[in-house]
Amino acid sequence: MSRTALLVLADGRFPAGGHAHSGGAEAAVKAGRITGAGSLEEFCRGRLHTAGLVAASLAAAAALGLDPVELDRAADARTPSPALRNASRRLGRQLMRAARAAWPSGELDALAGEFPKGAHQPVVLGLTARAAGLGPEDAAHCCAYESVSGPAGATVRLLSLDPFDATRVLARLAPEADLVVRQAVDAAHRAAEEGIDALPAASAPLLEIDAQAHAAWAVRLFAS
Amino acid sequence: MHLDHTHSHDGPPAVSADAHRPDGRRRALRIGLGGPVGSGKTATVAALCRALRDELSLAVVTNDIYTREDAEFLLREAVLPPERITAVETGACPHTAIRDDISANLEAVEDLEDAVGPLDLILVESGGDNLTATFSKGLVDAQIFVIDVAGGDDIPRKGGPGVTTADLLVVNKTDLAPYVGSDLGRMAADAKAQRAELPVVLQSLRAEDGVGEVAAWVRGRFAAWTA
Numbered sequence: 001m002s003r004t005a006l007l008v009l010a011d012g013r014f015p016a017g018g019h020a021h022s023g024g025a026e027a028a029v030k031a032g033r034i035t036g037a038g039s040l041e042e043f044c045r046g047r048l049h050t051a052g053l054v055a056a057s058l059a060a061a062a063a064l065g066l067d068p069v070e071l072d073r074a075a076d077a078r079t080p081s082p083a084l085r086n087a088s089r090r091l092g093r094q095l096m097r098a099a100r101a102a103w104p105s106g107e108l109d110a111l112a113g114e115f116p117k118g119a120h121q122p123v124v125l126g127l128t129a130r131a132a133g134l135g136p137e138d139a140a141h142c143c144a145y146e147s148v149s150g151p152a153g154a155t156v157r158l159l160s161l162d163p164f165d166a167t168r169v170l171a172r173l174a175p176e177a178d179l180v181v182r183q184a185v186d187a188a189h190r191a192a193e194e195g196i197d198a199l200p201a202a203s204a205p206l207l208e209i210d211a212q213a214h215a216a217w218a219v220r221l222f223a224s
Numbered sequence: 225m226h227l228d229h230t231h232s233h234d235g236p237p238a239v240s241a242d243a244h245r246p247d248g249r250r251r252a253l254r255i256g257l258g259g260p261v262g263s264g265k266t267a268t269v270a271a272l273c274r275a276l277r278d279e280l281s282l283a284v285v286t287n288d289i290y291t292r293e294d295a296e297f298l299l300r301e302a303v304l305p306p307e308r309i310t311a312v313e314t315g316a317c318p319h320t321a322i323r324d325d326i327s328a329n330l331e332a333v334e335d336l337e338d339a340v341g342p343l344d345l346i347l348v349e350s351g352g353d354n355l356t357a358t359f360s361k362g363l364v365d366a367q368i369f370v371i372d373v374a375g376g377d378d379i380p381r382k383g384g385p386g387v388t389t390a391d392l393l394v395v396n397k398t399d400l401a402p403y404v405g406s407d408l409g410r411m412a413a414d415a416k417a418q419r420a421e422l423p424v425v426l427q428s429l430r431a432e433d434g435v436g437e438v439a440a441w442v443r444g445r446f447a448a449w450t451a
Contacts, residue, residue, distance in 0.1 A: 015326065018325075093331060154315070
């Protein structure tokens with residue numbers, strides 16, 4: 001396993017479309033739920049333990065070799081908001097392009113063939129990790145970290161938040177993210193034994209509701 | 225995605241820059257239009273569409289910064305049928321979407337080819353940005369940088385990647401030069417000094433066939449692409 005491959009995949013500059021998404025931060029800023037570093041941290045903590053845990057579990061399961069088509073259905077079932085499903089598939093498609101360029105693999109080609117308009121992003125991420133010679137824990141780390149780094153980066157732009165404050169929020173959340181990764185990897189192993197329903201289905205209703213409203217805004221900086 | 229192609233010695237080209245579609249046909253020529261806010265990129269795209277739509281199968285991708293205004297302007301002006309115009313959202317960073325992470329734009333051009341193709345030409349318009357914003361070669365085959373006389377006649381002298389390296393530099397709104405005190409001769413001379421042999425067009429879209437020279441340049445690129 002290559003540690004450096006993990007850094008390539010987790011790099012914020014990895015060209016997979018994430019820069020255009022705020023992970024719900026834009027809607028939360030507008031609603032007054034994120035106003036500074038403190039509320040950003042609370043928002044990220046909530047997202048980490050819900051959407052982040054689910055995404056990390058799906059990615060870990062895909063990296064472990066569970067059927068990606070079944071995992072994609074599981075992702076649909078765990079994403080009530082059509083806007084978020086759409087965003088996840090678009091990001092999955094963008095990640096697929098970068099992944100196939102970086103780590104060509106038959107499994108990625110097969111999933112791209114199955115979902116030409118994009119499979120869910122965490123599923124693609126799990127398969128990308130496999131193609132890069134990485135494991136379930138690495139894939140889960142990427143997802144868990146992305147679930148908080150996206151909103152933090154977006155909030156720097158949305159609120160002109162001090163970037164050092166935003167980075168401190170991420171650093172403070174790191175031990176919790178490690179915990180979520182452990183839960184996700186355990187769940188993926190359980191799903192391998194007991195079936196995909198063993199994956200967590202935590203949900204953050206406000207993220208889902210806000211995403212629907214946000215998708216209808218006429219003026220916005222971020223795609224989601 | 226032709227990962228099995230024989231590639232040149234400097235490694236495989238970006239999967240995205242592959243000149244052929246998965247079905248083997250040559251894909252559309254992609255031309256990027258970049259430049260500062262308000263310099264006339266969208267107006268130039270609209271004029272190009274009117275000039276070329278009867279001879280080429282055309283589509284447009286806009287990269288708005290926080291609205292769909294540019295796409296909506298083109299729709300309102302009815303320069304092309306709506307299914308030939310797509311807007312990409314850029315997350316407050318227009319230059320990222322055309323240079324550092326081109327994935328959303330590539331999907332937009334591919335979806336246009338799937339939906340209304342085969343296409344001859346796709347114009348990719350950047351959101352208004354700064355003088356350093358250039359398009360990735362993985363996204364476009366050639367790029368036009370649009371500045372205008374009212375933005376200051378020292379812009380060609382200041383240079384920067386857009387002014388210096390774009391395949392075509394357009395100095396727009398020449399009709400305004402007397403009103404804003406811009407010296408067109410100086411702009412042309414500075415541009416020439418910055419760009420050596422690369423072409424420069426001074427245009428006013430208010431003039432009869434104002435986009436004519438740029439359209440002729442696009443026709444030349446298309447002829448070379450299909451040769």
